[in-house]
Amino acid sequence: xxxxxxxxxxxxxPIQNLPYxxxxxxxxxxxxxxxxxxxxxxxxxxxxxxxxxxxxLLSGSDCFNQPTLNKFMGMGRPxxxxxxxxxxxxxxxxxxxxxxxxxxxxxxxxxMSKVEMLVPMTIGDYTDFFSSMHHAKNCGVIFRxxxxxxxLNWYYLPIAYxxxxxxxxxxxxxxxxxxxxxPPSGDSLPSFGPSKKLDFELEMAAVVGPxxxxxxxxxxxxxxxxxxxxxxxNDWSARDIQGWEYVPLGPFLGKSFGTTIxxxxxxxxxxxxxxxxxxxxxxxxxxxxxxxTSKNYDLQLEVQIKPSGQEPCVVTKSNFKHLYWTVxxxxxxxxxxxxxxxxxxxxxxxxxxxxxPESLGCLxxxxxxxxxxxxxxxxxxxxxxxxxxxxxxxxCKVCHHHSLGPNENLRLAINLTVV
Amino acid sequence: xxxxxxxxxxxxxPIQNLPYxxxxxxxxxxxxxxxxxxxxxxxxxxxxxxxxxxxxLLSGSDCFNQPTLNKFMGMGRPxxxxxxxxxxxxxxxxxxxxxxxxxxxxxxxxxMSKVEMLVPMTIGDYTDFFSSMHHAKNCGVIFRxxxxxxxLNWYYLPIAYxxxxxxxxxxxxxxxxxxxxxPPSGDSLPSFGPSKKLDFELEMAAVVGPxxxxxxxxxxxxxxxxxxxxxxxNDWSARDIQGWEYVPLGPFLGKSFGTTIxxxxxxxxxxxxxxxxxxxxxxxxxxxxxxxTSKNYDLQLEVQIKPSGQEPCVVTKSNFKHLYWTVxxxxxxxxxxxxxxxxxxxxxxxxxxxxxPESLGCLxxxxxxxxxxxxxxxxxxxxxxxxxxxxxxxxCKVCHHHSLGPNENLRLAINLTVV
Ligand SMILES: [Ca+2]
Ligand SMILES: [Ca+2]
Ligand SMILES: [Mg+2]
Ligand SMILES: [Mg+2]
Ligand code: NI
Numbered sequence: 001x002x003x004x005x006x007x008x009x010x011x012x013x014p015i016q017n018l019p020y021x022x023x024x025x026x027x028x029x030x031x032x033x034x035x036x037x038x039x040x041x042x043x044x045x046x047x048x049x050x051x052x053x054x055x056x057l058l059s060g061s062d063c064f065n066q067p068t069l070n071k072f073m074g075m076g077r078p079x080x081x082x083x084x085x086x087x088x089x090x091x092x093x094x095x096x097x098x099x100x101x102x103x104x105x106x107x108x109x110x111x112m113s114k115v116e117m118l119v120p121m122t123i124g125d126y127t128d129f130f131s132s133m134h135h136a137k138n139c140g141v142i143f144r145x146x147x148x149x150x151x152l153n154w155y156y157l158p159i160a161y162x163x164x165x166x167x168x169x170x171x172x173x174x175x176x177x178x179x180x181x182x183p184p185s186g187d188s189l190p191s192f193g194p195s196k197k198l199d200f201e202l203e204m205a206a207v208v209g210p211x212x213x214x215x216x217x218x219x220x221x222x223x224x225x226x227x228x229x230x231x232x233x234n235d236w237s238a239r240d241i242q243g244w245e246y247v248p249l250g251p252f253l254g255k256s257f258g259t260t261i262x263x264x265x266x267x268x269x270x271x272x273x274x275x276x277x278x279x280x281x282x283x284x285x286x287x288x289x290x291x292x293t294s295k296n297y298d299l300q301l302e303v304q305i306k307p308s309g310q311e312p313c314v315v316t317k318s319n320f321k322h323l324y325w326t327v328x329x330x331x332x333x334x335x336x337x338x339x340x341x342x343x344x345x346x347x348x349x350x351x352x353x354x355x356x357p358e359s360l361g362c363l364x365x366x367x368x369x370x371x372x373x374x375x376x377x378x379x380x381x382x383x384x385x386x387x388x389x390x391x392x393x394x395x396c397k398v399c400h401h402h403s404l405g406p407n408e409n410l411r412l413a414i415n416l417t418v419v
Numbered sequence: 420x421x422x423x424x425x426x427x428x429x430x431x432x433p434i435q436n437l438p439y440x441x442x443x444x445x446x447x448x449x450x451x452x453x454x455x456x457x458x459x460x461x462x463x464x465x466x467x468x469x470x471x472x473x474x475x476l477l478s479g480s481d482c483f484n485q486p487t488l489n490k491f492m493g494m495g496r497p498x499x500x501x502x503x504x505x506x507x508x509x510x511x512x513x514x515x516x517x518x519x520x521x522x523x524x525x526x527x528x529x530x531m532s533k534v535e536m537l538v539p540m541t542i543g544d545y546t547d548f549f550s551s552m553h554h555a556k557n558c559g560v561i562f563r564x565x566x567x568x569x570x571l572n573w574y575y576l577p578i579a580y581x582x583x584x585x586x587x588x589x590x591x592x593x594x595x596x597x598x599x600x601x602p603p604s605g606d607s608l609p610s611f612g613p614s615k616k617l618d619f620e621l622e623m624a625a626v627v628g629p630x631x632x633x634x635x636x637x638x639x640x641x642x643x644x645x646x647x648x649x650x651x652x653n654d655w656s657a658r659d660i661q662g663w664e665y666v667p668l669g670p671f672l673g674k675s676f677g678t679t680i681x682x683x684x685x686x687x688x689x690x691x692x693x694x695x696x697x698x699x700x701x702x703x704x705x706x707x708x709x710x711x712t713s714k715n716y717d718l719q720l721e722v723q724i725k726p727s728g729q730e731p732c733v734v735t736k737s738n739f740k741h742l743y744w745t746v747x748x749x750x751x752x753x754x755x756x757x758x759x760x761x762x763x764x765x766x767x768x769x770x771x772x773x774x775x776p777e778s779l780g781c782l783x784x785x786x787x788x789x790x791x792x793x794x795x796x797x798x799x800x801x802x803x804x805x806x807x808x809x810x811x812x813x814x815c816k817v818c819h820h821h822s823l824g825p826n827e828n829l830r831l832a833i834n835l836t837v838v
Contacts, residue, residue, distance in 0.1 A: 125585050130668060151666055154759035156609050159599055161668035162581035162675070166544050166759045167633055178756035181576055181705065190575050210470065214586055215595035241756065247570055249549060249580035250669020256581070286600065286611055307498065318649055330723040336658065337597035337672040340585045 003091045006098040007038035012395070014038075015091050018084060019264035020069055020229065022120040025110050031067040031118050036264050037091055039112050044087075046108040049257070052090060052097065055082040067266070068121045073228045074343035076210045081229070084269055105150070110276035117263035119170050121207065121344035125336060126163040127260070128162045128203075128235060128348035130154070131145055131325035133279075135353040138365045143243075148289060153213045155283055158333050158349075163235075164256035168346065171232075171262050174314075177386065180241035180258035193237035197370065200386040201351040202303050202361035202392060204320055205233040206327045207265050212335055215267040219295035220291045220332035226341065229265040230320075232301075232392045233348050236260065239383070261346070278326050288336055289329050296321040300395050301352060303361075305376060308387030313376045316366060318352050319395070422510045423518040431814070433457075434510050437503060439488055439648065439673065441539040444529050445531070447590060450537050451485040458531050463506075465527040466755055471509060471516065474501040487540045492647045493762035495629045499647070503688055512657075518543055536766070538589050540626065540763035545582040545678070547622075547767035548653060549573070550744035551700075554722035554772040557784045559704035562662075574702055577744035577752050579769075582654075583675035587765065590651075590681050596805065597676035600661035605635035614657035616789070620770040621722050621780035621811060624652040625746045626684050627764035631754055632740050639710045639751035645760065646746060648684040651720075651811045652767050653729050658783055658802070680765070681811070693717045693815040695747045707755055708748050716739040718807040720771060724779075724795060727806025732795045735785060737771050737778045739813070 003015040013019070013036040022031050023041050032045040042414060044064040057079040063072040072079065098104055102290070130136055133150070136159075140149025144169035153159065169175075173236045177198055179189045209228040212218050218226055235255060244256025277295040306312035325333075330347055351361035360366045363383050367373055372384040422434040432438070432455040432769040438688050442460050463483040472478060476498040482491040491498065509517045517523055552569070555578075570577065586596075596617055600609045628647040631637050637645055646671040654674060661673025697713040698733025717763055718739035725731035744752075750764055779785045782802050786792055789801035803809070 120635075127585055151665055153609075153666065156803040157664060159664065159668055160671055162583055163579055164544055164670065164758060166583070166630075166761050166764070167757075169633065174634075176757045180637075180756050182570075184571075189702075190705070192574075192707070195652070211585075212587065217591075217598075238756070244572055245576060245578065246667065247572065248665065248666070248669070249578055250667070252579055252581065253752070253758065256753075257756040286609070288611070334672070334675075337599050337657070337676040338586075339583060339672065339675040342585055345585070370764045374484075 001088065002093045002094045004092060004095075005038045005040060008329060011038050012036075015088060017266065017283065017294055018087055019266045020072075020120065021263045022068060022118045023115040024108070025117065026116055027116070033064050033066065033069050033072065033120070033166065035087055037143070040109045041112050041115055042087070042091070043108045043110060045334060046104070047087075047090065050104060053083065053086055055086060057082050058086070058147075065203065068344070069164055070121050070344045073121060073207065073209045077110065077225050078334060080209070080267060081169065081269065083269065117170055118174075119168060119261065120263065120265060122343055122381050123165045123168055123346050124342040126165045126168055126346040126348070127160050127332050128163045128255070128350060129325065129328065130159040130350040131323045132353050132361065133324040134322060134355055134359075135351040135361055135365065138353060138360065144362065150312050154258070154287065157289070158330050160330070160334070161250045163259065163348065165346070167256055168259045168261060171260055173258070173260065175236055175260070178238050178241060178253065180253050182240040182246055183244040189233065192243060195240055197384065199237045199363045200241055200303065200384065200390045201235035201349055202301055202316065202318060203235050203348045204230050204299075204301075204394065205235040205261060206230055206330070206347040208331075208341050208347065209343055211341040211343055211345070214340040214366040215338040217335040218331050218341070220328055223328035223331040224268065226331055227268055228343075229267040230271065231265050232394050234260040234390060234392060235348055235351070237362070237364075240370070271297050271299070271396065276321050279324055281324065284350045285329065289332055291326070291328055294326055294328075296323055296326060298396065300397065302393045304391040305377055305384070305394075306389040306391065307385065310377050312389070315361055315363075315374060315376070316358060318354045318361055320349075320352060322352055322354045323349055328407035420507065421512045422456060423512045424457050424459060430457050431455075434507060436685065436689050439491075439539065439686045439691065441487060441537045442529070442534040442682065443537065446532055446535070447773045452483050452485065452488055452491065453537070454506055455531065459528045460531050460534055461506070461510070462527045462529060465523070466506075466509065469523060472502065472505055476501050477505070477694050481634050487763070489763040492540060492626065492628045493630070499628070499686060500688065501773065503686065505719070508652050533739075536589055536591075538587060538680065542584045542587055542763055542765050543761040545584045545765040545767070546579050547577040547582045547588055547671055547674070547769060548744065548749050549769040550742045550749065551769055551772050551780065552743040553741060553772040553774055553778075554780055554784065557772060557779065561783065561788050575705065576708070577747070577749050577822050579753070580669045581677065582767065583804060584765070586675055587678045587680060590679055592677075592679065594677045594679070595656050597660065597672065599657065600663055601659040602663040609663060611761055614659055615802065616658035618656045618782045619722065619809050620654035620656055620804065621720055621735065621737055622652040622654050622767045622770055623720075623813065624680060624768065625649055625749070625766040627760045627766065628762055630760040630762055630764070634723055635760040636754040636755040637750050637759060637760070639708060639747055641745035642750040644689065645750055646687055646696055647762075648686040649690065650684050651681040651813050653679040653765055653809060653811060654770070656781070656783075658788070670749060670761055673781060678767075690716050690718070690815065691706060695740050698743055700743065704748065710745070710747055713747075715742055715745060717815065719816065721812045723807040723808065723810040723812075724803070726795055726798075726804065729796050731810065734782075734793060734795070735777060736777055737773045737780055739768075741771055741773045741778070742768055
């Protein structure tokens with residue numbers, strides 16, 4: 001399938017992708033939903049106003065005349081499939097409706113370079129998991145030594161904690177280096193000041209579609225229907241603050257100063273051609289976590305750091321397929337106690353580290369807590385420095401001519417602000 | 420000061436209190452803000468429509484024509500003081516405006532017994548602290564033994580974790596006993612089933628007023644201006660689920676199945692006469708946590724359990740003044756890393772245990788993790804059973820004739836639901 005819109009072979013946004021986002025065409029105008037196509041965003045509110053969503057589930061719905069995607073997310077997979085089919089048809093090279101209507105094209109297709117992208121949904125709750133075994137093992141070895149680096153419970157349940165929803169921001173938002181308490185050394189007091197161990201965490205996150213009522217749970221074999229799509233996520237982490245605060249109630253201020261997501265949500269329908277088997281689990285999961293088919297996606301991930309005024313350097317290459325616990329297992333586990341999910345909830349995967357030293361998902365692991373510095377443009381580097389730009393990229397590839405990127409790059413400037 | 424409305428001496432809602440809530444007069448009508456007075460709720464949307472909020476900050480505002488209190492919360496203390504003065508004047512025995520207007524009285528004053536109370540705000544984020552030293556110490560002794568029961572970091576910072584906002588419910592909502600994984604014993608697998616160690620946690624929670632921008636922090640000596648008021652809160656906890664899951668990322672499913680708050684938010688202005696000195700802190704807090712005056716409130720707390728078909732039994736009596744870390748310290752700490760708060764955010768105090776064996780704030784402590792059962796109506800009891808109703812009461816007392824209750828009772832039925 002091809003679009004009448006020119007899409008370069010390197011673009012992350014061919015007609016097969018069509019990820020959803022929310023944008024402002026102009027600072028004075030209301031936010032509205034869109035999909036990405038080539039170098040354009042397609043304004044879905046314009047298509048809706050023109051009556052082009054005329055299928056049984058979407059005709060008459062105001063889901064694309066909203067400032068967020070929550071309503072559309074809550075409508076579920078049949079509505080998502082109808083929308084995708086409608087949009088793909090309207091964009092395809094054989095379909096004249098949009099292609100030959102200059103006025104409609106000019107109103108609905110906005111150059112991506114000219115728009116401001118927003119966090120596309122109201123995030124009621126954000127949960128961060130810990131689902132890569134490589135990451136869990138490395139953290140255990142670094143902090144507790146090589147004997148039993150992974151706690152026994154990790155093998156039986158997808159460990160997670162509640163994260164801070166208010167500080168989830170869109171790609172491009174400056175992150176202020178957090179201040180806080182760091183562990184005392186010896187008999188001294190805890191120290192206080194800007195974090196000296198600022199890190200990225202390479203994650204993706206699932207966005208929840210329809211939720212469930214409090215007191216009910218989501219069966220693992222239906223869990224896919226509750227996932228709207230995936231974003232890239234950088235769970236910025238201050239390792240020194242985190243290290244002092246996290247016993248016994250878990251990470252708090254070491255994480256809550258900011259979490260960045262990509263503006264485009266890639267749907268599971270777009271990712272389906274790239275599905276692959278999830279790792280075999282040993283010990284076998286308890287029945288409520290055992291799924292008929294257990295899937296991951298072969299989605300290549302890369303992190304670049306661009307020090308201020310310098311060239312970007314690739315610091316790691318990983319893959320979504322390395323996750324031990326799947327997103328569907330995360331959903332089944334999260335709700336087994338009756339906890340209610342709502343459309344727009346965010347489920348971070350946890351840092352996605354692969355098995356090789358070049359595939360580790362954060363600087364804590366890549367530099368072994370600062371003991372083995374990296375070389376960035378010939379300079380030694382342990383943690384993030386002021387002015388760094390960290391870029392995540394995720395790509396699914398069938399062959400050289402056909403790439404499906406889940407996202408535009410995630411670019412993030414980090415500035416030290418002394419408050 | 421007295422109201423023209425008859426308020427019995429035992430009522431929690433004299434004219435000195437005037438806590439805020441949101442109610443539905445009728446299942447078909449929109450939720451609207453109210454204050455409690457005696458046995459009535461006073462519909463603030465009716466007073467606003469009648470133009471009675473005619474001060475400089477509230478005249479022309481639609482803050483009382485909203486389904487939640489978030490907008491009013493975000494307006495800050497000057498607006499809260501103006502509203503309180505206006506409502507107190509309208510309800511006072513000397514003021515004819517409402518007293519002598521039968522039609523207005525009938526439209527604005529609704530018997531409390533006839534209305535449905537709702538969670539009064541959208542909770543963007545819910546944070547639960549761990550601020551009672553007695554509770555921290557008892558948990559440490561129970562789980563780790565009497566040597567160093569409290570971690571060193573506890574003395575330097577108000578430890579907290581992010582809680583689940585979606586499952587915060589209003590008093591009276593049934594709580595379904597959660598299912599989940601419990602620790603394996605010996606070489607067995609983890610067990611799975613309904614929690615056998617369901618507990619209450621006696622807490623109060625602060626509701627945030629104006630927030631702060633991401634990347635900025637709230638100075639401790641201004642933190643009071645960011646607190647709209649306090650509610651009673653029951654942080655239902657499944658001790659067996661929590662015990663297996665919480666290392667290393669903290670409590671998750673052992674808490675997220677439900678958290679109950681009282682429908683009425685008592686303002687700090689109403690609590691001011693009951694302010695008292697907070698405990699002296701040793702070691703002294705770091706500068707960002709050192710406040711010019713460190714206040715608690717002398718607010719008596721009580722928990723009753725009513726087993727199904729039986730009489731209620733008082734199981735503990737505690738007091739808000741036992742908190743080691745103050746709510747203002749919690750706010751200063753929460754934002755020191757730049758984390759942004761939003762109006763309506765909820766800050767649980769953590770279980771409020773006092774120093775005496777009769778003042779412990781949860782069954783885990785009261786029964787020493789089930790080893791020392793309580794007697795309820797002559798029957799031995801360790802944790803909560805199906806059909807129990809747990810009632811929290813909080814009262815500030817100046818003398819016998821003048822009580823200021825922060826809340827109506829919190830009544831909560833617990834039913835076992837097999838899903
Ligand atoms: Ca993480
Ligand atoms: Ca608690
Ligand atoms: Mg973060
Ligand atoms: Mg709870
Ligand atoms: Ni190809």
